[in-house]
Amino acid sequence: MYVRKNGDQKLTLVVSGMLWQRSLVMMDLETRSLWSHLLGRSMRGTLQDTELEPVTSLLTDWETWRRTHAKTTVMTLPRATDKFTRGYYRDLNKFVVGMANATQAKAWGFQDLKDRPLINGDFAGQPIVIHFDEKSATPFVYERKAGDQLLTFVRKDKQIIDEQTKSTWDLESGVATDGKLKVKKLKPVVATSSFKTAWQNFHPQSEYWKPAQK
Secondary structure (H helix, E strand, O other), X not given: OEEOEEOOEEOOEEEEEEEEOOEEEEEEOOOOOEEEXXXXXXXXXXXXXXXXXXXXXXXXXXXXXXXXXXXXXXXXXXXXXXXXXXXXXXXXXXXXXXXXXXXXXXXXXXXXXXXXOEEEEEEOOEEEEXXXXXXXXEEEEEEOEXXXXXOOEEXXXXXXXXXXXXXXXXXOOOEEEEOOOOOOEOOEOOOEEEEHHHHHHHOOOOEEEOOXXX
């Protein structure tokens, strides 16, 4: 998901009908430049090499979204295929959640996240926490800081707490529900849920997180 602006120019992005690396290519109606949807970068045309500003987003199911966004609205579109049901996402080996910048990329496989659903990690010097909900196949990714305080999250008695203040956290909403940091909210970070093959195609030098061998 991106801010659809180039400087002060608002862009109208549509499906071009073309594929690149077996992935969707967008086109803006203003300059007819072509854009990679996974990179957010113009690959051809007047705006070639221009990058859109990414915004945080979440790929999840309706039940999970409604649980933390009860007053949400939703846009419905004509169904083009019946393929992408909840069952389609049961094969966790197909998917990763990744982060990338101009020089680095890192991804966490959904299958690895199933085995380790709470990870204190980092990307490009930014400390992050990943909480994976297996039922909805959703990775929730946040900066693991409250203000200037760096936090380390652990599971204790079926709850998630931080070791520094012993506060209890709901990592679907990113909000502390009890303890010293109650009502504090973690900042979500830009992370992309993607087919593993697509991530490899667009980020061939990506690092892949693996759990430590026991």
